[in-house]
Amino acid sequence: MKIWLVAASLVFYALGDLRFFPMFVMSIFGNFVFGSSIGRLAEDEGKGIQKKLLLAVGILANVALLGYYKYTDFFIENFNLVTGMNMPLKNIILPIGISFFTFQLIAYLVDSYRGLTRDYDILDYLMFITFFPQLIVGPIIHHSEAVPQFANSDNQRINTKNICIGILMFSMGCVKKILLADPLTELAADFFNNISGTPDIISSWIYSISYTISYYFDLSSYADMAVGLGLFFNIELPANFNSPYKARNFQDYWRRWHITLSRFLSAYIFRSWYDKNRRLHGYYAATMVTFFVSGFWHGAGWTFVVWGLVNGIFVCTASAMARKGKSWPAFVSFPLTCIGVVLCRILFVSSSFSAAWQVMKGLVNFGSVSLYDGSAYPVYIITLAIGIIICWFAPNSGRIRESFTQCLESGNKHAYLMMAGSAALFAICLMSMNKVASFLYFQF
Amino acid sequence: MNKNLITSFLAIALGGVILMAGFNWYMDIHEFFRVRTGVITKADYDDGEINERMLAAYSIRNNPAGTYDGIIVGGSKARPLSGELLKYYTGMNYLSCTAANGNFEYYENIIDYAVRHQGIKHVLLHFSGVETYTGVQPDINNRVPALLKGECELKDYAYYLFCNIGDSFNKLFYVGAPSLEERFKATSHKGTSTENENNTNIADYMDLPRGDWVGEARMGSANITGLRSYYEKISDKGDSAKLSWCDDHTMAFYGYTFEDIFRKDKRLPYLEDNITHLENIKRLCDDNGIELTVVIGGVSIIERAKYECPEYWEYLRNICEITDFYDFSYFCDINNNPYNFYTGNHHLDTISWVELASIYGYDPYGYGIHITGENINEYLTQRAHDYYAMQEELELTGTLALPGLNDESDLSVLPQSFYYGLVN
Numbered sequence: 001m002k003i004w005l006v007a008a009s010l011v012f013y014a015l016g017d018l019r020f021f022p023m024f025v026m027s028i029f030g031n032f033v034f035g036s037s038i039g040r041l042a043e044d045e046g047k048g049i050q051k052k053l054l055l056a057v058g059i060l061a062n063v064a065l066l067g068y069y070k071y072t073d074f075f076i077e078n079f080n081l082v083t084g085m086n087m088p089l090k091n092i093i094l095p096i097g098i099s100f101f102t103f104q105l106i107a108y109l110v111d112s113y114r115g116l117t118r119d120y121d122i123l124d125y126l127m128f129i130t131f132f133p134q135l136i137v138g139p140i141i142h143h144s145e146a147v148p149q150f151a152n153s154d155n156q157r158i159n160t161k162n163i164c165i166g167i168l169m170f171s172m173g174c175v176k177k178i179l180l181a182d183p184l185t186e187l188a189a190d191f192f193n194n195i196s197g198t199p200d201i202i203s204s205w206i207y208s209i210s211y212t213i214s215y216y217f218d219l220s221s222y223a224d225m226a227v228g229l230g231l232f233f234n235i236e237l238p239a240n241f242n243s244p245y246k247a248r249n250f251q252d253y254w255r256r257w258h259i260t261l262s263r264f265l266s267a268y269i270f271r272s273w274y275d276k277n278r279r280l281h282g283y284y285a286a287t288m289v290t291f292f293v294s295g296f297w298h299g300a301g302w303t304f305v306v307w308g309l310v311n312g313i314f315v316c317t318a319s320a321m322a323r324k325g326k327s328w329p330a331f332v333s334f335p336l337t338c339i340g341v342v343l344c345r346i347l348f349v350s351s352s353f354s355a356a357w358q359v360m361k362g363l364v365n366f367g368s369v370s371l372y373d374g375s376a377y378p379v380y381i382i383t384l385a386i387g388i389i390i391c392w393f394a395p396n397s398g399r400i401r402e403s404f405t406q407c408l409e410s411g412n413k414h415a416y417l418m419m420a421g422s423a424a425l426f427a428i429c430l431m432s433m434n435k436v437a438s439f440l441y442f443q444f
Numbered sequence: 445m446n447k448n449l450i451t452s453f454l455a456i457a458l459g460g461v462i463l464m465a466g467f468n469w470y471m472d473i474h475e476f477f478r479v480r481t482g483v484i485t486k487a488d489y490d491d492g493e494i495n496e497r498m499l500a501a502y503s504i505r506n507n508p509a510g511t512y513d514g515i516i517v518g519g520s521k522a523r524p525l526s527g528e529l530l531k532y533y534t535g536m537n538y539l540s541c542t543a544a545n546g547n548f549e550y551y552e553n554i555i556d557y558a559v560r561h562q563g564i565k566h567v568l569l570h571f572s573g574v575e576t577y578t579g580v581q582p583d584i585n586n587r588v589p590a591l592l593k594g595e596c597e598l599k600d601y602a603y604y605l606f607c608n609i610g611d612s613f614n615k616l617f618y619v620g621a622p623s624l625e626e627r628f629k630a631t632s633h634k635g636t637s638t639e640n641e642n643n644t645n646i647a648d649y650m651d652l653p654r655g656d657w658v659g660e661a662r663m664g665s666a667n668i669t670g671l672r673s674y675y676e677k678i679s680d681k682g683d684s685a686k687l688s689w690c691d692d693h694t695m696a697f698y699g700y701t702f703e704d705i706f707r708k709d710k711r712l713p714y715l716e717d718n719i720t721h722l723e724n725i726k727r728l729c730d731d732n733g734i735e736l737t738v739v740i741g742g743v744s745i746i747e748r749a750k751y752e753c754p755e756y757w758e759y760l761r762n763i764c765e766i767t768d769f770y771d772f773s774y775f776c777d778i779n780n781n782p783y784n785f786y787t788g789n790h791h792l793d794t795i796s797w798v799e800l801a802s803i804y805g806y807d808p809y810g811y812g813i814h815i816t817g818e819n820i821n822e823y824l825t826q827r828a829h830d831y832y833a834m835q836e837e838l839e840l841t842g843t844l845a846l847p848g849l850n851d852e853s854d855l856s857v858l859p860q861s862f863y864y865g866l867v868n
Contacts, residue, residue: 160446167453411445416452423453427460431468431609 001156002123005233009130013096016136020095027065028129031105032122034058035112051113058109066102069094074300097136099297101129103264108143110268117143124150133229137222139240139260146235155234161408162231164419168404170228171422172397174429176221180390183383184214187376188349195355202372204362206384210376212345213387216244219258224397238263239398245391248333250314250340251322261297265290287319288312298348303356307347314340464612465605471612474584475499476604481506496543498589498600500554503539504561505591512539514566515558519546521741521789522570524796533804536566545581546571548714548721553592555725559732567729570739572773573751574789576712576759702844704749706835712751715759719766726766738769739803742779742795742811745846746788752831757824760815768816770803771823775830778811781848784855794855801862808862809855 014021034054041051073089080087108125111117120143127150128143129135149155191199191207223240230237240259247253254262273286288309295308321327328336343360350356362368376384395403400418407415472478475494479502504515513536516525520542527538539562541554551569558564580588584607590599722738729736740760763769778784778795785791802812815823838844848854 160450164446164449164453167450408446408449415445415449419449419453420456423456424460426453427457427464428609430457430461431464431606 002127002150005132006123006126006130009127009132009135012132013130013135016096017093019093020098023065023095024101027062027101027105028126030061031058031108031129032125034061035108035117035120035125038109038112039115039118055109055113059106062102062106062109066098068092069098071300100138100140101135103140103261104129104143107264107268111143117147120147121151131230131235133226133235134237137219137226138258139223139226139238140264141237141260142263145238149235157234159234162234164408164415165401165405166228166231168228168418168422169224169231169397169401171426171429172400173221173224173226173228175422175425176217176224178429178432179425180383180387181214181217181221183380184210184387185218187380188214191375192349192355192359193351195350195358198358198365198368199362200368200371200373201362201365202369203375204359204365206376206381208342208346208359208363209388210380210384211349212245212342213384213391215345215349216241216257216391217387220397241396242398243391243396245338245341246334247337248327248330249318249321249337250311251318253337253341254311254315261294265294269293283319284316287316291315303347303350303353306353307344310344310347314344461606464609468605468607468609468612471615472604473611473615474604474607476600495585495587495589497550497554497586497592500539500541500543501557501589501591504541504554504558507539507562509561509563512537512562512564514538514564514568515555515562516540516542516568516570517551517554518542518568518570518739518741519572519574520544521572521574521791522546522796524793525568525570525800526797529797529800530568533800534566538566538568542570543586545578545586547575547578547580548718549580550588550592552721552724552728553588556728557592559728559734564734566735566737567725568737568739569725570741572741572743573747573756575718576714576751576756577710579714702745702749702838705745705752705831706838707749708753710751710753710755712753712755712759715755715762719759719762722763722766736767737803738763738767739799740769740771740773741799742772742784742791744782744785744788744791745780745844746785748773748779754828757827760827761820761824764815764817764820768814770799770812771815772799772802772812774813774823774827775834776811777847777853778809778855780844780846781854782846783848792856794858797858798855798862 010021010025013024034057038051038054038058041054069092072092076087076089079085108117108128124147125143128141128146131141131146131150134141188207188210191203192211220241227237227239238260242256242259244253244257247256270286270290273289274282276282277285291308291312292305293308294311295305298304298308327333346359347356350359404415404418406412407418469477476498479499514530514534516522516527516530516538518525522542523540525540525542527540530536530538539558541558543550543554548571551571555567555569558567580586587603590597726736728734740763760771772795773779778798784795798809798811801807802809813819813823834844
């Protein structure tokens with residue numbers, strides 16, 4: 001079963017782009033060799049320096065690999081800018097999922113150093129890295145939550161309850177992606193790719209909110225599908241989102257948005273800095289460093305770095321207010337957080353600072369109402385309205401899953417109704433699949 | 445309960461998919477099912493509106509051998525080559541097999557299919573430089589039907605039954621648009637000609653000084669027939685609107701393409717493939733005693749900027765080694781005049797009519813050259829000379845003095861004498 005799953009997952013990766021398959025295989029086996037060696041040295045207290053050296057080399061190798069594929073052109077561009085030279089760009093294609101599995105591998109190495117991975121069987125390790133539902137866009141799973149599940153022989157039996165829940169989660173993911181995210185992204189991306197001056201106020205708001213909403217649906221849809229697929233194999237993958245747009249401040253927002261990324265950055269970046277200086281300014285410094293890394297991880301561009309830093313400032317501000325016991329009422333904090341999220345999303349999706357600035361100016365371009373060209377057709381506006389309602393008022397997929405599980409366990413007939421609804425929506429998704437675009441996070 | 449739930453899910457999902465496939469079949473947004481039965485023909489649509497490769501393939505399959513004497517093959521620029529007009533010159537009946545986004549793979553496919561199923565005597569193959577830099581387009585309106593590739597037709601059935609349900613739903617919102625039946629009634633076979641349609645006469649084309657087809661009821665609107673003329677678009681806005689149409693749809697592209705004409709890094713990945721396909725087409729025609737007329741149509745400067753280069757000239761020489769051809773793509777006032785082009789890439793229908801007249805011996809504008817092994821060197825030398833002369837002009841003056849910008853020398857309106865000349 002495990003061998004079959006590993007093989008299937010490797011084939012799945014190879015089907016994405018065969019050119020990167022050798023790199024991927026070498027990376028996972030290389031890290032296993034490093035991790036095992038570090039783990040063995042961890043038992044011997046006299047070999048601390050060797051252990052540190054191996055860890056440093058292992059992490060550097062992973063970072064170098066990621067850096068080569070993801071940041072080479074970024075560094076060349078900046079080198080050209082500073083020196084005035086005209087070094088040609090390499091136009092290197094980013095291997096699928098490299099940003100995600102690199103983090104998992106680094107976490108594995110660090111925890112090998114800490115002596116937490118000694119008992120891992122190579123097959124369980126391979127399952128942890130290659131398990132196909134999470135391989136290319138996360139959730140970023142931690143070995144401590146995944147490997148014990150793979151090692152548990154009970155999980156190799158068919159569990160119809162998990163399959164039912166998996167079907168529901170997978171269907172919800174499909175609906176979010178195919179019926180909500182893709183239609184919203186289409187026009188929003190077109191708008192942001194063609195910023196040539198200050199746009200009118202209506203377009204600026206419609207497409208900024210659209211992109212904000214569609215990004216959530218796009219990424220969370222994949223997370224839902226991954227969780228659903230995991231359950232088919234009795235593997236519980238962590239939830240990645242918890243209604244982020246219901247947050248009251250940015251600290252709250254980042255506890256709800258891309259939870260597994262925040263968890264990784266918190267454990268391996270924030271902690272590393274904060275543990276060195278546990279005073280107040282140490283906390284803020286660690287937060288800013290963490291968000292700097294987050295921004296840089298998201299994309300090789302200064303807009304992403306600034307996006308990360310702006311988020312860091314917002315989180316520090318929320319934290320400072322919480323420390324002083326200050327808080328705004330919900331009718332102020334909720335819309336303020338939403339506006340902050342939209343502004344950050346504008347920075348995130350814009351091709352340059354000037355484009356982002358133009359759109360932000362468009363948001364307050366009050367004299368331009370009459371210039372709106374009506375490009376957002378009625379179905380688009382209805383889809384956007386449904387998206388907003390789901391984001392702000394509907395229960396999230398985690399809550400729906402809880403209700404469904406309760407119905408299953410109590411034999412409640414509502415389970416049939418929920419299953420029928422998801423089947424109907426799944427059928428519509430199947431019949432709309434030839435318009436599906438790739439996941440937005442494939443580029444990261 | 446869990447097993448029942450899983451079974452329910454699968455049953456409902458499967459039932460939903462079957463239901464929606466039925467809805468797709470009923471709406472038939474891509475006209476696949478109606479085309480198969482022969483109810484719909486190519487004349488009902490403007491180019492690119494639905495899959496014209498499919499229309500052509502099923503038009504051939506649905507007609508018994510001998511219905512047509514010849515086929516017209518090409519991309520979107522070949523669409524104005526009317527079967528009716530061609531019949532006037534050759535006396536034969538034609539089926540138009542032109543398809544938007546043309547490429548040589550399709551040209552060979554359709555000619556091969558027509559030879560096997562129709563027993564044709566004449567092929568008019570019309571292409572331009574665009575085939576050297578664009579290949580097969582994979583979208584639904586350009587995919588090659590299984591029928592043409594000799595594959596199982598069930599593949600096409602599955603494709604169109606399970607295609608995007610959203611498109612079928614969208615069709616429900618086409619309130620106010622003419623129904624298919626209305627469009628069909630309002631349209632005759634512009635691209636085709638058969639023995640049954642003996643109303644075709646060159647006189648029909650004589651009343652076209654403003655680019656209008658004779659009788660709206662007979663030929664339908666330009667949107668349906670694909671007629672490309674400024675006047676159809678601007679008839680209610682006055683003649684001055686020609687300038688604004690051209691400024692928006694053609695001239696807007698000129699400013700930044702002048703320098704592109706002389707770029708050295710043009711990428712023409714299909715040169716060798718095209719030659720191979722053309723060799724196959726020529727062999728196919730020769731082996732079956734079919735007359736092959738090869739035409740390279742008129743092109744605007746905008747399109748020329750994408751492929752005009754010494755490599756392309758060598759490609760023309762290779763074509764000439766396979767077959768003689770009629771060239772309308774050389775540097776001349778008709779091609780250099782932006783007002784002869786309805787969009788950046790497409791010339792007016794009138795240019796096609798002049799092309800046909802020239803091929804068949806009536807040549808009031810001196811447009812077109814018959815290229816053979818005897819004059820290919822002279823022709824290519826002249827083409828290179830004109831190219832470098834234009835480059836020099838651009839370098840010296842910073843612009844190109846194009847004909848038509850300050851005069852009415854374009855062919856958007858053909859004089860009555862052109863049609864009288866044809867008749868006489």
